[in-house]
Amino acid sequence: MSIKDKVIIVTGAASGIGQATAELFATQDATLILVDRDQVKLQKLVLKLKRPTNKVTSYYLDVSHSNEVSQMVQACHAEFERIDVLIHAAGICKPAPLLDMSDEQWHETLSINLNGAFFLTREVGKVMSAQKSGTMILMTSDRGLYGSADYAHYAASKGGMIALVKSLALYLGKYKVTVNGLNPGMTDTPLARGANPDKWDAKLALDVLGQATSPEEAAQTLLYLSGSASLYTTGQIIGTRLRYGQ
Numbered sequence: 001m002s003i004k005d006k007v008i009i010v011t012g013a014a015s016g017i018g019q020a021t022a023e024l025f026a027t028q029d030a031t032l033i034l035v036d037r038d039q040v041k042l043q044k045l046v047l048k049l050k051r052p053t054n055k056v057t058s059y060y061l062d063v064s065h066s067n068e069v070s071q072m073v074q075a076c077h078a079e080f081e082r083i084d085v086l087i088h089a090a091g092i093c094k095p096a097p098l099l100d101m102s103d104e105q106w107h108e109t110l111s112i113n114l115n116g117a118f119f120l121t122r123e124v125g126k127v128m129s130a131q132k133s134g135t136m137i138l139m140t141s142d143r144g145l146y147g148s149a150d151y152a153h154y155a156a157s158k159g160g161m162i163a164l165v166k167s168l169a170l171y172l173g174k175y176k177v178t179v180n181g182l183n184p185g186m187t188d189t190p191l192a193r194g195a196n197p198d199k200w201d202a203k204l205a206l207d208v209l210g211q212a213t214s215p216e217e218a219a220q221t222l223l224y225l226s227g228s229a230s231l232y233t234t235g236q237i238i239g240t241r242l243r244y245g246q
């Protein structure tokens with residue numbers, strides 16, 4: 001499972017699953033590049049993680065801006081000479097009933113979740129294919145498999161990301177680069193709480209374990225997927241558990 005000495009980009013690192021991942025990975029002697037558009041929260045995390053033994057760099061950017069993403073990836077490659085792991089956890093989920101959804105709501109979600117995933121994996125894919133090693137894990141969602149009445153834009157973006165994971169795995173396999181998606185199940189983060197303001201308990205009742213995943217638990221799965229224990233896993237969408245009435 002070791003990620004010691006690996007160069008790892010974590011997007012969405014200022015909150016939730018990305019933050020828990022950054023905190024866990026910082027204990028593993030890896031070089032971390034933390035990315036988010038929330039400068040204040042990311043700065044706080046970097047200060048918390050910066051100890052003499054930790055190697056932490058941060059970039060404030062919007063993953064839906066192609067030029068910002070390519071500049072960040074190029075700068076990381078220039079500084080560290082390799083990129084071993086990409087954990088892509090930046091994303092949004094805002095409720096919008098299907099027939100009332102505005103063009104702006106649709107575009108915002110697709111642009112951050114799906115375009116952002118494409119911009120990042122394309123740039124990181126160039127580095128990993130040239131070095132003939134690496135792994136990418138994208139945070140996908142059960143909604144991308146099963147759809148969602150009140151989050152159709154989110155479901156479509158995650159469905160697109162699932163197809164992107166599989167396409168990248170097919171394209172990059174010959175370069176010994178692996179790509180997987182993680183559906184973490186309902187995870188107790190600001191995103192999930194914000195998307196289900198009045199329905200948290202009702203949603204939990206649909207979970208076979210009757211509980212939400214914690215961001216720390218999701219981070220443990222990401223650690224497994226980032227290390228050598230999962231070296232021969234690619235093109236997979238790792239689901240964590242069933243829900244009643246999916």
Ligand SMILES: NC(=O)c1ccc[n+]([C@@H]2O[C@H](COP(=O)([O-])OP(=O)(O)OC[C@H]3O[C@@H](n4cnc5c(N)ncnc54)[C@H](O)[C@@H]3O)[C@@H](O)[C@H]2O)c1
Pocket residue numbers: 011012013014015016017018035036037038061062063064088089090091092093112116139140141142183184185186187188189190191192
């Ligand atoms: N929490 C869940 O139940 C759940 C379930 C399935 C999938 N996911 C996915 O997991 C990922 C992480 O979610 P989370 O629950 O930790 O959310 P979160 O809101 O706690 O964290 C998301 C982070 O992404 C950042 N971000 C958003 N848009 C960005 C942009 N354009 N550029 C750069 N950074 C941006 C935010 O600032 C935030 O720090 C998301 O992709 C989400 O869709 C979450």
